Amino acid sequence: DTGVSQNPRHKITKRGQNVTFRCDPISEHNRLYWYRQTLGQGPEFLTYFQNEAQLEKSRLLSDRFSAERPKGSFSTLEIQRTEQGDSAMYLCASSPTGERYGYTFGSGTRLTVV
């Protein structure tokens, strides 16, 4: 296992288009998280899954955002009708269950909305 994998690494889209990102976590990790990081800021929590169940969503996750983890393995994050304010690095992380574990992060998907 080579860690958390995110695709694509970069995405440029026109405002109003829909985009979808994919995250493949470490296989034995049952928790999966999505974070968003803008320039000069720390990552901000968006949502997390325990296996296939989405257990928590941030208020940052507007109705235009949807995340899925259909079989408890990979996850997708879709943004509909993108806006320029959506431009950011979208980070995925995974961990075993338990608050004492740190995350393993992927390299992120950098979204630019033009």
Add this chain to the structure above:
Amino acid sequence: AQKVTQAQTEISVVEKEDVTLDCVYETRDTTYYLFWYKQPPSGELVFLIRRNSFDEQNEISGRYSWNFQKSTSSFNFTITASQVVDSAVYFCALSKKGNQFYFGTGTSLTVIP
């Protein structure tokens, strides 16, 4: 509410100097976890250390050391004999339940050769 403050936005040091990165946190919980992550220019966040709220022992790992003081709600990170490869953005984070991390705004460290 949970909050992490990293007051130092940018730090520059000359190679081989020691440098301390400050982290102050706020939480009302008695059980929590603190973390440090490194984000090199490549962008991937790299886990450095975890500390739980019941363990105030300082920790040393090679050139890295961490000073956790509950009395001042601080979890500071020191790099001894800094190297150019230490140049990165460093984030302190707080986790209450493990399902959500609260990150500080990061400290950008530049080590000048």
